[in-house]
Each structure stands twice: as C-alpha cells, then as structure tokens.
Amino acid sequence: MKAQSVYIHIPFCQQICHYCDFTKFFYDEKLATEYIEALSNEVDTQVHGTKNRVNTIFIGGGTPTALNMEQLRSLLQLIDDKFDVAHCIEFTIEANPGDFDEDKIKLLRAFGVNRISLGVQVFDDAMLEELGRLHKVKDVYRSIDLLQQNGFGNISLDLIYALPKQTVEHFRRSLNEAVAFNLPHYSTYALQIEPKTVFYQRYKKGKLHRPPQEEEVEMYAILKDTMRSKGIQQYEISNFAKPGYESRHNQVYWNNEHYYGFGAGAHGYLPGERTGNIRPLPAYIKKAKEDGHPVLNTEAIGIREMVEEEMFLGLRRMEGINTNQFYEKFGFPYEKLYKERIAYLINKGWLEENGENIQLTDQGVLFGNDVFEQFLLEEDDLMLVR
Amino acid sequence: MIKQENVRNFSIIAHIDHGKSTLADRILEKTKALTQREMKDQFLDAMDLERERGITIKLNAVQLNYKSENEEDYLFHLIDTPGHVDFTYEVSRSLAACEGAVLVVDAAQGIEAQTLANVYLALDNDLELIPVINKIDLPNADPDRVAQELEDVIGIDKDEIILASAKDDIGVDEIMERVVSDIPAPSGESENPLKALIFDSLYDPYRGVITYVCIKEGSVKVGDKIRLMANGKEFEVNEIGVFRPNPVAKDELTVGDVGFLTASIKNIGDTRVGDTVTLAKNPAETQLPGYKRLNPMVFCGLFPVNPNQYNDLREALERLELNDSSLQYEAESSQALGFGFRCGFLGLLHMEIIQERIEREFNINLITTAPSVIYEVEKTDGETVEVDNPSTMPDNQLVQEVREPYVEATIMVPNDYVGPVMEISQRKRGQFVNMEYLDEIRVNVIYHIPLSEIVYDFFDQLKSQTKGYASFDYEVIGYHPSNLVKMDILLNGDTIDALSFIVHRDFAFARGKNIVDKLKDLIPRQQFEVPVQAAIGNKIIARSTIKALKKNVLSKLYGGDVTRKRKLLEKQKEGKKRMKMVGSVEVPQEAFMAVLEMNDD
Numbered sequence: 001m002k003a004q005s006v007y008i009h010i011p012f013c014q015q016i017c018h019y020c021d022f023t024k025f026f027y028d029e030k031l032a033t034e035y036i037e038a039l040s041n042e043v044d045t046q047v048h049g050t051k052n053r054v055n056t057i058f059i060g061g062g063t064p065t066a067l068n069m070e071q072l073r074s075l076l077q078l079i080d081d082k083f084d085v086a087h088c089i090e091f092t093i094e095a096n097p098g099d100f101d102e103d104k105i106k107l108l109r110a111f112g113v114n115r116i117s118l119g120v121q122v123f124d125d126a127m128l129e130e131l132g133r134l135h136k137v138k139d140v141y142r143s144i145d146l147l148q149q150n151g152f153g154n155i156s157l158d159l160i161y162a163l164p165k166q167t168v169e170h171f172r173r174s175l176n177e178a179v180a181f182n183l184p185h186y187s188t189y190a191l192q193i194e195p196k197t198v199f200y201q202r203y204k205k206g207k208l209h210r211p212p213q214e215e216e217v218e219m220y221a222i223l224k225d226t227m228r229s230k231g232i233q234q235y236e237i238s239n240f241a242k243p244g245y246e247s248r249h250n251q252v253y254w255n256n257e258h259y260y261g262f263g264a265g266a267h268g269y270l271p272g273e274r275t276g277n278i279r280p281l282p283a284y285i286k287k288a289k290e291d292g293h294p295v296l297n298t299e300a301i302g303i304r305e306m307v308e309e310e311m312f313l314g315l316r317r318m319e320g321i322n323t324n325q326f327y328e329k330f331g332f333p334y335e336k337l338y339k340e341r342i343a344y345l346i347n348k349g350w351l352e353e354n355g356e357n358i359q360l361t362d363q364g365v366l367f368g369n370d371v372f373e374q375f376l377l378e379e380d381d382l383m384l385v386r
Numbered sequence: 387m388i389k390q391e392n393v394r395n396f397s398i399i400a401h402i403d404h405g406k407s408t409l410a411d412r413i414l415e416k417t418k419a420l421t422q423r424e425m426k427d428q429f430l431d432a433m434d435l436e437r438e439r440g441i442t443i444k445l446n447a448v449q450l451n452y453k454s455e456n457e458e459d460y461l462f463h464l465i466d467t468p469g470h471v472d473f474t475y476e477v478s479r480s481l482a483a484c485e486g487a488v489l490v491v492d493a494a495q496g497i498e499a500q501t502l503a504n505v506y507l508a509l510d511n512d513l514e515l516i517p518v519i520n521k522i523d524l525p526n527a528d529p530d531r532v533a534q535e536l537e538d539v540i541g542i543d544k545d546e547i548i549l550a551s552a553k554d555d556i557g558v559d560e561i562m563e564r565v566v567s568d569i570p571a572p573s574g575e576s577e578n579p580l581k582a583l584i585f586d587s588l589y590d591p592y593r594g595v596i597t598y599v600c601i602k603e604g605s606v607k608v609g610d611k612i613r614l615m616a617n618g619k620e621f622e623v624n625e626i627g628v629f630r631p632n633p634v635a636k637d638e639l640t641v642g643d644v645g646f647l648t649a650s651i652k653n654i655g656d657t658r659v660g661d662t663v664t665l666a667k668n669p670a671e672t673q674l675p676g677y678k679r680l681n682p683m684v685f686c687g688l689f690p691v692n693p694n695q696y697n698d699l700r701e702a703l704e705r706l707e708l709n710d711s712s713l714q715y716e717a718e719s720s721q722a723l724g725f726g727f728r729c730g731f732l733g734l735l736h737m738e739i740i741q742e743r744i745e746r747e748f749n750i751n752l753i754t755t756a757p758s759v760i761y762e763v764e765k766t767d768g769e770t771v772e773v774d775n776p777s778t779m780p781d782n783q784l785v786q787e788v789r790e791p792y793v794e795a796t797i798m799v800p801n802d803y804v805g806p807v808m809e810i811s812q813r814k815r816g817q818f819v820n821m822e823y824l825d826e827i828r829v830n831v832i833y834h835i836p837l838s839e840i841v842y843d844f845f846d847q848l849k850s851q852t853k854g855y856a857s858f859d860y861e862v863i864g865y866h867p868s869n870l871v872k873m874d875i876l877l878n879g880d881t882i883d884a885l886s887f888i889v890h891r892d893f894a895f896a897r898g899k900n901i902v903d904k905l906k907d908l909i910p911r912q913q914f915e916v917p918v919q920a921a922i923g924n925k926i927i928a929r930s931t932i933k934a935l936k937k938n939v940l941s942k943l944y945g946g947d948v949t950r951k952r953k954l955l956e957k958q959k960e961g962k963k964r965m966k967m968v969g970s971v972e973v974p975q976e977a978f979m980a981v982l983e984m985n986d987d
Contacts, residue, residue, distance in 0.1 A: 007945070309952070370938050373955045
C-alpha cells in the first residue's frame, strides 16, 4: 500500500448548488450504476489484495447519499472488500440533510461508517434556496435526530458564511443555531466564488451581492469567539472540534501525507506524484473500465514541492509546524531555506514562534495566502540544502 | 539574366483589412515563390506581433519571376509597406524604391484616410497606380460606388479599375499583366556611380546590419567598399542577395534590383532609411532626394517593475534600437519608480509595439508612464525649455506660457457621422478647419487638434463613435500656446512623479476627479488605508480612498487538490511581481496608464 488514507468521490447530486465547483452531475440511476462499476475497477487496479489496512476513508461528493440503496451497498461492499474497515480509525461519508432515510443510515452503520459530514450551510430557508440547495432548515433537525438515534454521534456540520445579502447578525444567528446541536465537529467556510459556477456567472455580470471584506472578517471573529466559548477548539483555518474529534482524514492533507484519490475528478497524492482524475463522467467511466487508470494530470513532487507543501499546508493547522518533525522528515531545519522569510513574517505580525512550533497569528490567519506564498521556492533556493 | 526593361518594382497600397496581404500571398503563389507547404497565411507579415495586430511593421521585399501572357520573362520586386500613420516616412521611402503601386480598396468600405495619404505619397513619388477594387465577392460589395469614389477623389479613370477578389482568385492575373504593361521599368544606368536607396534595415546578431536597398543607379558587388552618404561612413560589402522570399545570395545587384547587402555594420543608426549608398571609389555626386531624419513625437517613461532588471531593460532597448533607428531613449530616474528610461517614439502604435516586444521577447515586466508630447515652456525669466516629461515641468508660478504641438487631423467619414466626429474633435480641444465632400456620402473633416489629445484615446473614441467607419490621418503643423497646467497625483500623501500629467486648465477638475476614482479601483486594497489625491500646485482638487485590505485567505482546500492550491499561490506571487512598490503602496502597471483613458464624458 502506497498510502494509508483513501478518498472516494461520488459525483452525483439531486441538485447542483450555485457555488459548487467540484466534479458533480445530476443523479442518473443507470449512469450511477455504471460509475460504481468503473470505480470498482479503478480501486481494484490501484490496490491489490483485500482487507488492506488503512487509517482513514472519506467518501465525498457530490452527494454520496444521492446513490440508491443498491448502489450505496455496492460501493460500501467494494470498500469493505478492499480495505480493513474494522481497523480503520475514521470512515466518513458526506451527506445532505433530508436526502437519506433510516434504511440508508443503517446500511452505512453496518458497513462501518463512523463519521458523517453534513452539508447544512446556513439556517435560513430563503438563503438555502438562493444557494441552490434542496433541503430546508427543518430537514437539518430531522436528519441530525435520525443520525443520533441510530448511533451516529460523530457528526460534523458544514457551514458557509459571507453569503450574498448575509449580514453579520444573520450569520451570528445561523451560527448559534448550529452550535446549539452541540456536535463534536464544525467546518465553516467563507463563500468562495469559483469559475464554472452559477454564482460566478452572476458575479461577473455584477449581479451577485457580496458582503464587504470588513463584515466577512467580523463574521470570522464571531465564529472563533463562539466556538471558543463552547469549548470547541479551532485546529485549522476553517475547522473546529471538541478535543479528540479533529478529522483524521483532513489532517492527512495538512500533514502532507499520502492518500489515494478514486473517482471522477478525485485527487490523490502518492509517493513522488500528485494526480488528478478525469472529470467528465463518460470519459472517466470509459477509462476506468478500460485500464483502471483514469488519471488526467500527474504532477511530479520533488523535494522542492514537498518542502513547499509541508509549509503551506502545515501552517493551515493552528498548531503550525514543528521544528523537530520537519527536521526528521527532511534531514535539515526549515530555517535553512526560510530563515529570512520567517523573520519577515514574524516582523509583519503574521507568524509567531511557540515553543518548537511556528504558527499563524490571528492576523496571519486572515492573510494566510500572503503567508503561504512566502514559502514557495525558486530552483536556486534548493542549493542551500543540497 | 532578365533585362532591365523587364524589371518591375512595385508595392501594394491598402488600408488594414482591405486585402493587401491576401493579394500579396496570391501573387507569391502564382509566381511559385512559395510551395504550398511553405505557404503560411500571409507570408509577408512575419513577426508574431504583426500577425496578431494584422499590420505590417517592418517592410519586406520579395523578388519574383513572372512569365507574362506573351511568354516573356519578367522580374518583379514586390515591396511591402507598413500600414500605419506612425510609419508614414518609411512608407514614403519604400514607395520611392518603386515605379508603381497597386492601390487596393475594399469594395464595401471604399477608400480610407490613410490609404488616401499613401496614395498622395505615391503620386509625390511619380508612381504609376494600378487601381484595384478588392473583395467584390462580399455580399455588401458596392464596386460601382467605390469606383465612382476613386474617380472623384483621386481622379482615376473608372475604366482602368480592376475588379478583384484576391481570396477567390478573381482579377489577380489581370493585376499581374497590368504590372507588366503599366508600370515602367526602372530607369538608371548600370554604368553610373552607385546610388542605392536604403528603404529598410534590420540587425542580425551574426551578420550585423542587413540593409534593404533598391539600386537606382550603378551596381554593387561583394567586396566593394561602400559609403553611406548621410554620415560618410565606409564599409566593405561582404554579402549581397535577394529575397525570394527566403534570402538567396548573389554576387552583384545592379540597377533596378531590389535586395539586401551586409557590410559588417554594427550600428543600425548608420543605415538610416532614405539614405543613399554609394561606392567609396567612385561616389555619386548627389544623394537621392527625400532623406530626412525622423524625430520622435511621443515620449514615455519605461521602468522595470523589478529594479534589478534595469540593466536588462537597457540591453533590451539597445537590441531593439539595432533594428529601429527611430527609437530614442535616455536614462531617467523617478522618485517613485527608480531608474528607467525616457523613450521617444514615432507614435502611439510604435510605442505599444516596443513595450510589448520588451515584455515578450526580453521577459521584463514594465511600468509604462502615460505618454507625453514635447511642450515648449517659456519661463517668466524669458528662458524657453522643452519639456517631454510632465514631472520636469517648471512650477506653475515660473511659467509664462506653455506651447504644445498641434496636428492637422484629417478624418474621413460617412456624412451620417459628421456630428459625432465634430463633437469628439471639439471635446479634444480641436479647431475646425474645413469640411469637404468627397462624394455624395463621404466627407473629409479637417481639424487642428493638440497632439497630446490625439495621444490619448482619440482614435479609439473616433472608431467607437462612428461604428468603425471613420479613418484618420494626421500631420504635425507646429506649436501653439495653450492654458496648460501640471497635475500631480498623491498616494498616501506622497506625490508620485510618474503619475503627473499636463492638462488643460478647463478640464483639470474633471480629469482629476476621474483619475482618483479610477486609481481607487485599479490599485488593490493594501494593508492600510490609502488616500488618493489630485493636486495642482499645493491645491488638492480631488480625492478618493482605497480601503485597507482585511483578509486574503482561502478557507477551503479544494478537496485534497493541492496542485490547485499551489497554482493559486504561484499566480498570486506572479501577480505581485507585476506590482510596483511606490513609496509604501503596491501599484499595478495599469495604474500608470490610468491617466490616459478619459471616459469621463
């Protein structure tokens, strides 16, 4: 096994959200069945043997729960065959409020899924409709109830803020409603306008309202305060958890560890290369069935990229980057490459030293991209460590 | 060996898009100068930039063999001309190398101002014109109207006009026959002392300057010692050849020939377009007529975004100068932008081309300041100074009078659009001179307008207000006093010298307001609030504020797509490279050009 983590992408949705730029298609029963077959062939080709040990599995989308019972069962069966689910630490599936019933929950439970990531987004029916979401606020209550009744305590709730027309007060109310569930994990993202989305089209035409930056920053401050007051700790720029409930799978990304990426448009990171799969469904299905290798892009990851990514991913974690761990991994201290830049960022008030770690300051989090950029290297820089 | 009386030297005169390049390609194809495989679309426009802009910047000359209908062999030299007003002089010199010209006019659009200007150049040079109405295949073609126009405007007999479609190969054979029958062979005697007209030159790193010449008298061989008559410098010829269209070496060029020579000439400034080449041993007594030194009309500052590239920029300018004797530059330093160069250009297009070539071919990110003209400033102490850089304008209280260059602008337009044309010209401080009907529809409107207004978006506005029907030509006519003041722009309280500009007092307030608003949108939010002010002397006349940046972070990681995240960071880094730290403010390149655009009406 080249990696201890697995991401599986299910690109089907009952409805397409106006902000979503992930690989997704309207659910079609026949196509979905074919897709699962193709996916199965991809996994089989890339991973030999059965019951392989893995630490984390994450089924994302799209909307994985958009699959019908039979398809969902095939998918879970395939995972169960290939991977040792019983010994998997975290097995997450994404779900939308209202698009699953008790039967599906029981099925997930039976196959060892132990964490649900729920796309709630906002507690306001009108705004949900604006986002192109199908569910209503009442579905959120029903779904969480249903999950908890069926033994799913480890639920993560996704929120989006800085929505069109959203005010600071509106966000505060929505957030309070979210934390009232007292769930162990929350992911909260500022709305990002990405190309190839409905929102982008509106934005380009000047027809999409956006709250001013000042308000977005205020919302973020409220978010951090609220979470802190509830004993939910921020452990990454957008992620909050009660102690012990930090997402193991997401930490794989920020720790710069390897993971498989299966499915249309899925991304993987295996020793020496990052890959991106074919996105269009028919092309993906054809190639995955043909040779089980539906990769579109491969990016070689050499020492330079590895170091850069170690830094700009690692700094997303609130704990930041540990001096010793870096040295163990690369055999030289990061100061060798970044001494001046770190001094510059500390001087700017964006970075701070904390024991053996360097980490973002509160202000540094807000200017994360400017910080991360400083860790991109030039070819010549590597001479310093060769 | 083809006899001198069977040589035909000609060029094609046409407006952009009227089909010159298509016709040239067709002629190349018919004379088998190129095989089908070599045939790139529009072979003569070789530089990428030329292709992109659909214009010819550098001239080319091609030698072609043609067998006429009566089975006689002819040697054609087709000399290409640049199609833009900035290069009028170069056009006039390449026309001087010819005995005739094919005048190509679009069957739908009719004759345009620049074409007309070039026709007059051709008539000045006593060229035989072969009028062609091209694109008769177009559904909206109106050859009868255009023929009438040619008769009315230029006095061409309608019966002499060839109706053609170069695209569909209609009329092309007739054009070639008429080249044979109508255009005279070059005169001149091969026994006379050499007189070769330089109509272009380019620099080759291995061979030195390649000089394009047309032999008007005498002949020249490899090994001859030549003299350039304008500066008296002498060189030994080491290579001679013709373009067919690829270069072919020859031993000798003789009277009537059009080709090239190299002579280890290091400096292109030595081979000025229009100059005469003669032999050192047996020199001609007089130069060919018409030589003049070109003076730049438009000036701007060029600064490297990255100060470390100052030397690279100097080398780039040196290299470009090798091929472009009309480019002038001298070192300049700006408080805001550091070290750079003040450059002079023939016109706006010329300026844009040089900028683009520096960025593309030499990979230097540039900050370009707004173009300026040369002002004559008479100071209160009686001294007169020339100012080509707004930041060096003397303080307003020391200024007695400012004079600025004016042009006579000739705008040719269908009569429906005369209103808008006059409106734009008035707004650009133009003085009406004359209006003449060329025919029932087309009108020639003549204005005297300050050159500085033309340098702004005059032509763009003209095109947009006349749905593209207007065509435009201008000629500098001299200096006139104007009520001009210097306007300064302040960022975060600091005057940014590179943003200063000179403006008519009556328009100062509106321009100031417009520019501070525009800069507010163009300059991205910084870590702190930045006031933007426009001032005349010590008086602030307009103000806006760039709010402080509050955040720059992506809250999500694109589902494990780290490559995408990396690309985003790389793009961000690249974007910052294109910003210039001015005092404490990061300013993007476009901001320095903001003073140019004037959509404030």
